[in-house]
Amino acid sequence: MRAGVIGAGSIGGVVARALRDGGVPGATLSGVVDPAGPADLPVVRPDELLSTSDLVVEAAGQRALAELGPRVLAAGLDLLVVSVGALADDALLETLLSAGPGELHLSTGAIGGLDLLRAAARMAPLARVTIETTKLAANLVQPWMTAAEAERLRTTEVPVELLRGAAREVTAAFPKSANVAASVALAAGSWDVVEAAVIADPAATVTSHVITAEGPAGSYRFEIRNRPSPVTPTSSEVVPHAVLSALAALAEPRVVFR
Ligand SMILES: NC(=O)c1ccc[n+]([C@@H]2O[C@H](COP(=O)([O-])OP(=O)(O)OC[C@H]3O[C@@H](n4cnc5c(N)ncnc54)[C@H](O)[C@@H]3O)[C@@H](O)[C@H]2O)c1
CATH class of the missing domain: 3.40.50.720 (NAD(P)-binding Rossmann-like Domain)
Known part of the structure; x- marks a missing residue:
């Protein structure tokens, strides 16, 4: 090939x-x-x-x-x-x-569990799917943030939930989180059922994604803890x-x- x-x-x-x-x-x-x-x-x-x-x-x-x-x-x-x-x-x-x-x-x-989400959604539509992404706070600064918001992210000593809502809205605000949320939505067969959240953690040594899904096929929880790339810390190795x-x-x- x-x-x-x-x-x-x-x-x-x-x-x-x-x-x-x-x-x-x-x-x-x-x-x-x-x-x-x-x-x-x-x-x-x-x-x-x-x-x-x-x-x-x-x-x-x-x-x-x-x-x-x-x-x-x-x-x-x-x-x-x-x-x-x-x-x-x-x-x-x-x-x-x-x-x-x-x-x-x-x-x-960066994630897994997509095969099982797809199988469960195929049996019957999933009722609720969530993806919660936690990253090192300093890596979550976005161009649309005010100087004060960006500074708060760089200096926070406690985890801060930056946004939680419809997956489309969250991915528009945090494009670097768009890939994983889109993968979950495509596997689940619907964007409307997916809620996403982005959490900034000043002490995060890994990037984590907690994915949950509930539906007639069962309930699922996948926790992914990826080491950041040493070259590009906003991406996982x-x-x-x-x-x-x-x-x-x-x-x-x-x-x-x-
Ligand atoms: N699916 C996932 O889970 C996942 C995870 C991380 C990143 N990503 C995505 O993967 C993509 C690449 O990420 P990265 O960290 O390697 O980015 P990067 O910025 O390190 O590399 C992108 C490269 O593409 C080149 N490029 C830009 N425009 C181009 C064009 N029109 N034609 C050819 N080359 C072009 C750039 O010069 C650069 O070398 C991004 O869209 C990122 O969001 C997906």
């Missing part, structure tokens, strides 16, 4: 280098598209990537997904999306779903490895949970 990578930053860079170094049996790196052009990776133009790949990993951000995702799928290549938060835009999701013949795959990214695990399953299926 010839895999190309769009966006070779903290996630895509790890993925591209692992592919280049033979870290995924059955897969090779076809090229990388990134205006930042990492010197140690084979940077190519988008049209070149499309003509030399079987699958493309998008790890470049929401705008790049909207621009390049439909082209990748229309060219008959599979697309593995990391910027899942972009799919809070129903129109973009529909565009990607109908852009094929390529197949759309979503990375599980495991995320590129979720992408590599998906690539391994697509390249040479062995033990695969679906």
Whole structure:
């Protein structure tokens, strides 16, 4: 499987280098598209990537997904999306779903439990789903915050709940939390049933996501405690490895949970 990578930053860079170094049996790196052009990776133009790949990993951000995702799928290549938060835009999701013949795959990214949520929701609609994200307070400062609010986050000595509400509203306010909330909403089959919360903890050494769901199939609680990436502390170190695990399953299926 010839895999190309769009966006070779903290996630895509790890993925591209692992592919280049033979870290995924059955897969090779076809090229990388990134205006930042990492010197140690084979940077190519988008049209070149499309003509030399079987699958493309998008790890470049929401705008790049909207621009390049439909082209990748229309060219008959599979697309593995990391910027899942972009799919809070129903129109973009529909565009990607109908852009094929390529197949759309979503990375599980920073969280898990999505398979069971999907199974439970398939049996009968879930009544209530929550996702509560706790991060190091200083990493939650947003451009829309006033100087006083930002300073309070940097200096708080106790955990502060910044926002709790409909998942769409919370992801709009905290785009870095959008990926996990969108993954939960897509697995649950509904945005309306999902409540999200963002908590700033001055002492957090891990980024945690507590996901709960209740419905006729049962009640579920998943607690994820991810170590932040040492390079990009706002992201979790495991995320590129979720992408590599998906690539391994697509390249040479062995033990695969679906
Ligand atoms: N699914 C999840 O659980 C999850 C978890 C963490 C991050 N993410 C998402 O993954 C994406 C990548 O995150 P990151 O931490 O690696 O970001 P990053 O900023 O470290 O890297 C992004 C890279 O994409 C490049 N880029 C930007 N626009 C581009 C374009 N149009 N074409 C090609 N390359 C372009 C940038 O130059 C940069 O090198 C983000 O959207 C982020 O929100 C998803």
